[in-house]
Amino acid sequence: MKKLIILFLLVNGLISFAQEKTFKFDSNKLLKHVEVLSSDLYEGRRTGTQGALMAKDYIVRELQKLNVEPLADTHEQPFSFTARGKQYKGINILGKISGTDVPNKYIVISAHYDHEGIKNGQIFNGADDDASGVSAMLAFAEYFKKNPPKHSVILAFFDAEELGLQGSRYYVENTIVPLESIKLNMNMDMVSRNDQNELYITGARGNEAFQNAIENQKASDDFKFLMGHDGKDGKQNWTFSSDHGSFFRKGIPFLYFGVEDHKDYHRPTDDYENIHPEFYKLAVQNIISLFVEIDSMEL
Numbered sequence: 001m002k003k004l005i006i007l008f009l010l011v012n013g014l015i016s017f018a019q020e021k022t023f024k025f026d027s028n029k030l031l032k033h034v035e036v037l038s039s040d041l042y043e044g045r046r047t048g049t050q051g052a053l054m055a056k057d058y059i060v061r062e063l064q065k066l067n068v069e070p071l072a073d074t075h076e077q078p079f080s081f082t083a084r085g086k087q088y089k090g091i092n093i094l095g096k097i098s099g100t101d102v103p104n105k106y107i108v109i110s111a112h113y114d115h116e117g118i119k120n121g122q123i124f125n126g127a128d129d130d131a132s133g134v135s136a137m138l139a140f141a142e143y144f145k146k147n148p149p150k151h152s153v154i155l156a157f158f159d160a161e162e163l164g165l166q167g168s169r170y171y172v173e174n175t176i177v178p179l180e181s182i183k184l185n186m187n188m189d190m191v192s193r194n195d196q197n198e199l200y201i202t203g204a205r206g207n208e209a210f211q212n213a214i215e216n217q218k219a220s221d222d223f224k225f226l227m228g229h230d231g232k233d234g235k236q237n238w239t240f241s242s243d244h245g246s247f248f249r250k251g252i253p254f255l256y257f258g259v260e261d262h263k264d265y266h267r268p269t270d271d272y273e274n275i276h277p278e279f280y281k282l283a284v285q286n287i288i289s290l291f292v293e294i295d296s297m298e299l
C-alpha cells in the first residue's frame with residue numbers, strides 16, 4: 001500500500017511538473033491577432049493615422065476581454081512630439097497585473113504597435129515588426145490570468161517607435177509608478193520568423209543571473225535563444241534599436257528579444273503570410289518560460 005501511495009505521489013508530481021512546463025495560451029489567437037493587425041485595413045499603423053487608432057482600439061478591447069486593468073485611470077497614455085519637422089500625437093497603451101509576492105517592484109513587458117504606414121501607395125503592414133510582439137504580449141496577458149506573476153507587470157504597448165522610440169521615451173519620463181521601482185524591461189520587437197529558428201536576446205551580457213536563466217531554457221532544432229548584438233560580438237549593436245533603449249538610458253536593465261533582420265524588414269512585404277507560425281509559437285512559449293524563471297529571482 002505504501003508503495004502504491006508513493007507511486008501515486010510520484011506520478012502526480014510528474015504530471016504537475018509537465019503541466020508547469022507548458023505555458024498555456026491560445027496559439028490560434030496568437031496568430032489571429034497578427035493577421036488582423038497586419039491586414040491592409042490597418043494601413044500600416046502609422047502614428048496618428050486612422051489605422052493606428054484602430055490598432056489602439058483593438059488592443060484595448062483585447063485587454064478588457066482579458067481583464068487587464070489600466071495602469072492609470074484608463075489604458076491610454078496620450079502624448080505629442082515633433083519628429084522630422086512634423087507634429088504628431090501618439091497614444092501608449094498601458095496595462096497592469098499586480099504581483100503576488102513583490103507587488104511594489106515592476107517588470108515592464110513591451111512591444112510597439114505602430115509601423116511605417118503607407119509610402120508611395122504601398123502599405124507597410126509590419127507583421128513581424130511588430131504585430132508579432134503585440135500579439136505575444138496579449139498571450140502573456142492570457143497566461144497571467146491563470147498564473148499571476150510574483151512581481152507586478154506593466155504591459156506597455158508603445159506608439160511611435162518607428163519615429164524614434166518616442167512612446168517609450170515619453171513613458172520613462174512619465175512612468176506613473178516610480179522609475180526606481182521598475183527593475184527590468186523585456187521588449188519584444190520582431191519575434192515571428194527566422195530561417196535558422198534562432199531568436200536573439202540583447203542585454204543579458206554582464207548579468208550572470210539573466211545569462212544563467214537563458215542558458216537554462218531548452219534548445220531544440222525548432223527553437224533556440226542566442227545572446228548577442230550587444231556591441232561586444234562584432235555584430236550590429238542593438239542596444240538602442242528599439243524601445244528597450246529608452247529604459248537603458250534611464251539605467252534600467254533590459255532584455256530585448258528579436259530576430260536577425262530578414263529580406264522583408266521595413267518593406268511592404270513584411271506580411272502575415274511570411275511569418276513562421278511554428279517558430280513564432282515556440283518563441284512566445286520560450287519567452288514566457290524565461291519570464292517565469294526571471295520573475296522567481298530577486299530583482
Ligand SMILES: [Zn+2]
Pocket residue numbers: 112129130161189190242
Ligand atoms: Zn520594430
